[in-house]
Amino acid sequence: MATKTVSDLLVETLAAAGVERVYGVSGDSLNGITDSIRRQKQIQWIHMRHEEAAAFAAGAEAHLTGRLGVCAGSCGPGNLHLINGLYDCHRSRVPVLAIAAQIPSNEIGSGYFQETNPEHLFAQCSHYCELISQPEQMPRTLEIAIQTAIARKGVSVVAIPGDVALRDAVEEGPRLHFPPPKPNVCPAEEELATLANLLNESKKITILGGAGCAGAHSELIELAAKLNAPIVHAMRGKEFIEYDNPYDVGMTGLLGFSSGYRAMMSCEVLLMIGTDFPYQQFFPKDATIVQIDIRGEQLGRRTKVDYGYVGDTKTTLRGLLPKLSQNSDDRHLKAAREEYQKARKGLDELATDGSGKKPIHPQYAVRVLDELAAEDAIFSCDVGTPTIWAARYLTMNGKRRLLGSFNHGSMANALPQAIGVQVSHPGRQVVSLSGDGGLAMLLGDILSLRQLQAPVKIIVFKNESLAFVELEMKAAGIVDFGTDLQNPSFAKIAEAAGLLGLTAEMPDQVRPMIAQALEHDGPALVEVLVSRQELSMPPTITFEQAKGFGLFALKAVLSGRGDEVVDLAKVNLFR
Numbered sequence: 001m002a003t004k005t006v007s008d009l010l011v012e013t014l015a016a017a018g019v020e021r022v023y024g025v026s027g028d029s030l031n032g033i034t035d036s037i038r039r040q041k042q043i044q045w046i047h048m049r050h051e052e053a054a055a056f057a058a059g060a061e062a063h064l065t066g067r068l069g070v071c072a073g074s075c076g077p078g079n080l081h082l083i084n085g086l087y088d089c090h091r092s093r094v095p096v097l098a099i100a101a102q103i104p105s106n107e108i109g110s111g112y113f114q115e116t117n118p119e120h121l122f123a124q125c126s127h128y129c130e131l132i133s134q135p136e137q138m139p140r141t142l143e144i145a146i147q148t149a150i151a152r153k154g155v156s157v158v159a160i161p162g163d164v165a166l167r168d169a170v171e172e173g174p175r176l177h178f179p180p181p182k183p184n185v186c187p188a189e190e191e192l193a194t195l196a197n198l199l200n201e202s203k204k205i206t207i208l209g210g211a212g213c214a215g216a217h218s219e220l221i222e223l224a225a226k227l228n229a230p231i232v233h234a235m236r237g238k239e240f241i242e243y244d245n246p247y248d249v250g251m252t253g254l255l256g257f258s259s260g261y262r263a264m265m266s267c268e269v270l271l272m273i274g275t276d277f278p279y280q281q282f283f284p285k286d287a288t289i290v291q292i293d294i295r296g297e298q299l300g301r302r303t304k305v306d307y308g309y310v311g312d313t314k315t316t317l318r319g320l321l322p323k324l325s326q327n328s329d330d331r332h333l334k335a336a337r338e339e340y341q342k343a344r345k346g347l348d349e350l351a352t353d354g355s356g357k358k359p360i361h362p363q364y365a366v367r368v369l370d371e372l373a374a375e376d377a378i379f380s381c382d383v384g385t386p387t388i389w390a391a392r393y394l395t396m397n398g399k400r401r402l403l404g405s406f407n408h409g410s411m412a413n414a415l416p417q418a419i420g421v422q423v424s425h426p427g428r429q430v431v432s433l434s435g436d437g438g439l440a441m442l443l444g445d446i447l448s449l450r451q452l453q454a455p456v457k458i459i460v461f462k463n464e465s466l467a468f469v470e471l472e473m474k475a476a477g478i479v480d481f482g483t484d485l486q487n488p489s490f491a492k493i494a495e496a497a498g499l500l501g502l503t504a505e506m507p508d509q510v511r512p513m514i515a516q517a518l519e520h521d522g523p524a525l526v527e528v529l530v531s532r533q534e535l536s537m538p539p540t541i542t543f544e545q546a547k548g549f550g551l552f553a554l555k556a557v558l559s560g561r562g563d564e565v566v567d568l569a570k571v572n573l574f575r
């Protein structure tokens with residue numbers, strides 16, 4: 001029998017940890033590892049066209065499954081390309097392992113061909129980053145990396161020189177055989193009692209929930225019912241909070257709903273649960289603020305906090321609920337819900353076919369997609385205006401999922417994330433909401449769809465610009481510059497790459513084409529020629545006023561019509 005190599009043991013250890021795929025691009029220094037993958041059946045090599053896309057794809061798989069995603073790059077430029085995608089995974093707190101192949105061990109430090117220093121390069125986007133320089137370290141170093149990625153939710157990196165990977169293994173096999181621990185984390189009894197007292201004495205409570213509410217939907221709804229509290233969500237909480245929720249008043253933030261903004265600004269007690277909503281300007285100044293988070297270091301990071309608790313949402317709410325009495329005053333809730341219905345109606349009115357005229361409203365395309373997509377569709381949206389449309393017009397239902405680059409905010413995330421989702425969930429409908437700028441940025445991986453037989457559907461919002469940046473420039477009172485895009489026909493590119501490619505130029509083409517794409521047995525792309533300035537700044541604002549507008553726009557909510565910005569700007573400008 002052939003001897004087991006270090007890379008054989010590496011692959012065996014990954015398999016023992018339940019890994020099913022490694023996303024990457026091959027290369028000399030990775031040869032040992034790809035060859036070990038080739039010789040076994042449990043782990044599949046997912047051949048991508050760009051390592052950044054591989055990292056995004058691994059992160060998307062991890063986001064959906066909660067299990068370890070793995071990506072790999074060859075030495076120097078190969079693994080350097082992983083970095084932006086890994087930053088995204090790390091900041092989204094999904095468990096991902098990156099295998100960074102390294103130059104031959106005896107050349108390290110000599111300035112050799114392709115030499116970089118992965119331990120330095122990956123330090124900022126990982127919890128753990130170590131070099132495997134001798135066979136005795138395998139599998140322990142790898143197991144520490146895996147365990148750290150899972151336990152601390154984020155990225156671990158192992159750098160391994162190609163020659164070390166090809167040497168004979170010393171250890172026999174993987175050493176860790178326990179299932180992932182699932183502790184219940186709860187504040188102390190006295191803390192729960194203090195919190196219950198505070199809540200029982202308040203009549204105007206608003207809940208701000210985020211991604212940390214995943215898996216605690218029924219507890220959250222029960223809490224809101226007891227407190228008569230409207231629930232605002234942060235973007236990453238949308239998929240877990242918005243559905244089947246009679247207390248929902250939408251998102252807050254610049255892209256949010258005016259109702260979410262107001263519900264937070266008008267409360268007496270703000271109860272933050274599992275959220276790291278990052279924009280300080282949107283927190284109330286005078287309310288009493290409570291924050292519950294699984295990680296103590298999060299407490300008080302975004303706003304002043306009067307009561308901070310460490311606990312996981314489900315366990316904490318289960319402990320808290322029996323201590324709460326029913327709030328008899330529902331005026332705050334009712335007012336917030338009415339605001340929400342108004343805001344929702346206002347946004348829905350913008351999602352029309354525009355009397356059949358071009359250019360198409362992007363909101364309309366997303367509303368149609370929302371109607372036609374499968375009940376358990378998985379969406380990814382690019383950073384840029386697709387994030388706005390996804391936040392406002394995609395309906396979640398507890399089965400659908402939504403991914404983006406919400407914390408890192410990197411362009412071009414949607415297509416590679418969709419690839420990771422599709423290959424790890426072959427039966428599901430997967431839709432990428434791509435910007436024309438974002439799609440072009442990692443366009444190479446459109447070729448992966450055919451090669452991997454991944455039937456991803458891409459909807460491209462073709463506005464011939466970096467529209468989100470244009471909006472930011474306008475809001476800051478700067479003349480927009482460097483935002484024009486001269487695009488080809490993405491439908492033709494798609495056809496050439498073996499996808500179904502369609503172009504919707506007129507509103508009446510949107511529905512049949514999206515339907516055709518969704519039904520197509522294979523990858524498909526629909527480019528929708530959408531208007532460029534859907535969220536134009538209000539015309540009543542003069543340039544002089546606009547110069548300082550950024551300040552106000554930051555505090556305001558883009559209602560979609562710009563009128564909300566006017567409201568708040570007027571208050572601030574003309575007081």
Ligand SMILES: Cc1cc2nc3c(=O)[nH]c(=O)nc-3n(C[C@H](O)[C@H](O)[C@H](O)COP(=O)(O)OP(=O)(O)OC[C@H]3O[C@@H](n4cnc5c(N)ncnc54)[C@H](O)[C@@H]3O)c2cc1C
Nearest residue numbers: 210211212235236237253254255274275276294312313406
């Ligand atoms: C172009 C663009 C515009 C954006 N505009 C907006 C906007 O207007 N509004 C908006 O809301 N977002 C917006 N975002 C997204 C924003 O940047 C943040 O990503 C988002 O608000 C964070 O959502 P979150 O708090 O749900 O998730 P996270 O930032 O992931 O925070 C989750 C928190 O929950 C904690 N947690 C995890 N598990 C548990 C558990 N079991 N129990 C308790 N706590 C737990 C974590 O420690 C963490 O602190 C925008 C993003 C982009 C790219």
Ligand SMILES: Cc1ncc(C[n+]2csc(CCOP(=O)(O)OP(=O)(O)O)c2C)c(N)n1
Nearest residue numbers: 384385410411435436437438465466467468
């Ligand atoms: C990698 C990266 N580069 C630049 C930016 C700044 N940025 C944010 S949104 C955006 C425009 C995105 O354009 P597009 O994909 O066409 O979407 P649109 O807003 O036009 O719908 C840019 C350049 C970024 N977030 N990430």
Ligand SMILES: [Mg+2]
Nearest residue numbers: 436437465467
């Ligand atoms: Mg664009």
